[in-house]
Amino acid sequence: MSKISVRQALVFALLLPITAVAQVNLVDDIETDSTVRDSASEETKTANPCVDASGKFGFELQEDRLVVTHAAKPLVEYVFRDPKILRPYFANLYGPTGEKITRSHPPISGKDSTDHSTMHPGIWLGFGDINGVDFWRNRGRIQHMRFVTPPTATESQLIFAEESKLLTPDGTTMGGLINSFELCRRPAGWRIVWDATFTATDLELVFGDQEEMGLGARIATDCTEVQGGTLVNSHGETSAKETWGKPARWCDYSGTRDGQRIGITLMAGPMNFRESWWHNRDYGVFVANPFGRAAMGQGTKSAVPIKMGESLRLVFGAALHDGQDYDPELEYEHFLQSIK
Numbered sequence: 001m002s003k004i005s006v007r008q009a010l011v012f013a014l015l016l017p018i019t020a021v022a023q024v025n026l027v028d029d030i031e032t033d034s035t036v037r038d039s040a041s042e043e044t045k046t047a048n049p050c051v052d053a054s055g056k057f058g059f060e061l062q063e064d065r066l067v068v069t070h071a072a073k074p075l076v077e078y079v080f081r082d083p084k085i086l087r088p089y090f091a092n093l094y095g096p097t098g099e100k101i102t103r104s105h106p107p108i109s110g111k112d113s114t115d116h117s118t119m120h121p122g123i124w125l126g127f128g129d130i131n132g133v134d135f136w137r138n139r140g141r142i143q144h145m146r147f148v149t150p151p152t153a154t155e156s157q158l159i160f161a162e163e164s165k166l167l168t169p170d171g172t173t174m175g176g177l178i179n180s181f182e183l184c185r186r187p188a189g190w191r192i193v194w195d196a197t198f199t200a201t202d203l204e205l206v207f208g209d210q211e212e213m214g215l216g217a218r219i220a221t222d223c224t225e226v227q228g229g230t231l232v233n234s235h236g237e238t239s240a241k242e243t244w245g246k247p248a249r250w251c252d253y254s255g256t257r258d259g260q261r262i263g264i265t266l267m268a269g270p271m272n273f274r275e276s277w278w279h280n281r282d283y284g285v286f287v288a289n290p291f292g293r294a295a296m297g298q299g300t301k302s303a304v305p306i307k308m309g310e311s312l313r314l315v316f317g318a319a320l321h322d323g324q325d326y327d328p329e330l331e332y333e334h335f336l337q338s339i340k
Contacts, residue, residue, distance in 0.1 A: 052096065057153040057183065066151055068158060068183065073098065075190065078181070079121070080162060086141040088164070088179065089124035095189050095322030099262050103218045103284060112221045113283060120218035120285050123264075123318050125179075125196055127291075129208030133168055136212040141167040142177060149180070157184040166198075166205075175306070176201045182338070186331065188323030193339060197313045200306040207304040207312075211279045213291035215316040217264050218284050223255025225282035229263075230254055233278065234329065240280040245296040247275045252328040253286050254321075262322040267335050269315030273304065288316055315339055 055071025064081040067074075076093045079085070091105040102122040107114040118138060119126070126136040133140035142164050149161035161180040165173050180195040194215060198205065207213065223229040225240055232238045233248035243251060249270075254263025268276040268288045277296040279287040293302040306312050317335045319328070 056155045057158040057185075059151050059153055059158060061151060066160065070096070070185070070190075076122075076183070076192075078160075080144040084118050084138065085121055086138045087124060087126055087135055088142060088144065088162070089121045090192065090318075091122035093122055093190075093264075093320050095262055095320055097260070097322050099257060099260065099322050101220055101223075101262050101264060101320050101322065103220050107221075113224075115283070116218075116285070119212075120216065123192065123194075123215070123217045125194060125215050125314075125316070126212060127207060127214075128210035128212035130166065131168075131174060131203065131206055132208070133166075133174070135166070136210075139169050140174075141169075143167055148178065155185075157182055159183075173202045175199055175203065175205050184338075186319065186321075186334075188326040188331075189319060189321035191320075191331070191335065191338075192318045193335070194316050194318070195313070195339075196315075197311050198306060199311040200308050204308050205306040205312075207291050207306075209292050209294050209302040211289065211292050211295045212287065214276060214279075214287050214289040214314075215266055215268075215318070216279075216285060216287040217253070217266055217318060219253045219255070219264055219286075220257075220262070221284060222257060223253070223262060224284035225253075228255060229284075231280055231282075231286065232328075234332070240282040240286075243278055243280050245277055245279075245298065247277050247298075249275075250328055250332045251278050251280060251286055251288070253280075253284070260322060261326070263326075265317075265319040265321065265328040265331055267317035267319070267332050269317070269339055270336065271339070272314055273312065290314075 052071045058069040060067045066078040068076050074094050077091045080088045093102045095101050104112050105121045107117050128134050128136040145163045148163050151160040159182050164177040166175045176199045178197045182193045184191050231240050231253045233243045233251045237243050250267040252265040266288050272290055274290040276288040276290045279289050293299045319331045
């Protein structure tokens with residue numbers, strides 16, 4: 001019998017009665033989670049792991065955020081209500097050795113670059129143009145409604161999913177959004193899978209063409225390219241300038257702190273409707289963007305519509321690493337196994 005992942009089953013069950021899913025099939029065959037965990041265990045035996053194999057994920061659900069730990073140490077905060085940043089995001093992400101890998105949120109004056117403090121909080125999914133509404137610069141709101149899968153932690157992973165509404169600046173509902181997440185343990189750090197399904201519930205939706213569309217991350221200030229860090233894509237091209245606007249399966253942004261290499265790899269799921277181009281900057285932000293064809297200098301202006309009652313699914317991954325022998329291409333291959 002074919003099997004589906006927890007994330008796919010959740011989205012399918014919630015949306016099937018009211019939607020005809022466009023452009024993607026939510027019930028693709030997939031290896032079971034146990035298969036992926038077994039593969040991770042084999043990697044841990046052969047790599048030089050820095051993750052405490054005996055540690056467990058933990059969490060505390062607060063009024064506005066989910067605070068996640070591993071082996072009782074800080075890992076990340078998932079913020080779903082914020083009066084200034086009107087979309088959900090991950091902030092203050094730490095590697096297994098205790099190094100903070102994303103820029104501090106809020107930025108610390110005198111230590112961090114303080115630009116774009118309400119746009120680049122850590123790792124986020126943002127869109128500069130949906131029906132002309134700017135969800136990147138906090139004009140529109142992605143409003144948390146409820147957890148459809150409550151946070152559930154095991155030794156190897158933490159999963160949760162939430163339902164949200166897309167609202168215009170005047171509060172009009174545009175559509176619905178299911179965000180499903182998996183945080184898992186990896187030999188050199190952590191991986192987050194962000195699986196988002198947008199549904200045109202109240203209005204037809206059109207995703208426009210801008211640089212600021214997709215999954216973004218902001219690396220710690222001392223790891224940016226201007227501070228000596230390195231940005232490389234899946235084709236081996238390096239620097240923000242050389243990788244900007246080009247298609248790639250993944251990009252890795254990393255730097256060295258006290259002799260230790262730390263960084264973030266953003267990965268685009270191959271089931272997305274289109275490959276991602278990359279909006280990369282030397283001051284620390286980088287974005288996987290499948291929408292900005294003209295904005296990224298790759299062709300004619302793009303408009304991606306979702307008809308009433310239909311859905312669009314986007315899947316991205318983010319690997320946080322501060323361990324030895326980290327290979328972003330191998331991490332991408334394992335990411336593919338987990339999302340089929």
